[in-house]
Each structure stands twice: as C-alpha cells, then as structure tokens.
Amino acid sequence: MKPVDGCRGTADRPDLGIVASTDPIAADRAALDIVYGLTSDPELRKEWEREHSVEVLDYAERKGLGSKAYRLQKID
8 A cells, every 4th residue: 555646745655565354444444544644743634634535434434334443463
C-alpha cells in the first residue's frame, strides 16, 4: 500500500505493505490509520479526513456492513 494522491504532506511516503481482511470496513479503517499515523500534525490529519470523506466508514458501520474495529497482525 503506497499512498498516491495530491494531498499536502503525502509526497514520498514509503510502501506500507498490504492490509487484508474479510471485513472491508475494518481493512479501510486500518489502512487509513496506518497512513494517517505517518503525520504528527493533527490539522493535516483532519485535512486528509475531509478530503477523503472517511465519515463514510461511520455510515457503513451503522448500516451493518462491517466494523471499524481491527487487530493488526504482521506476516513476514
């Protein structure tokens, strides 16, 4: 997974690997948390969340499409 978009602060991000799950909502939330964790600037994170409409994950969870809860497991 390598973030590729025009948002401020996303240039030259490293390859972060692959996120996989049987729950698409959990996989998306985990991927977002990994990418957003690359910044220590809370305002930049809010900007990214607005730009990428992450509130859709809240809606999907309320509709029963999955859960935002996840547990990361590293596989070498």
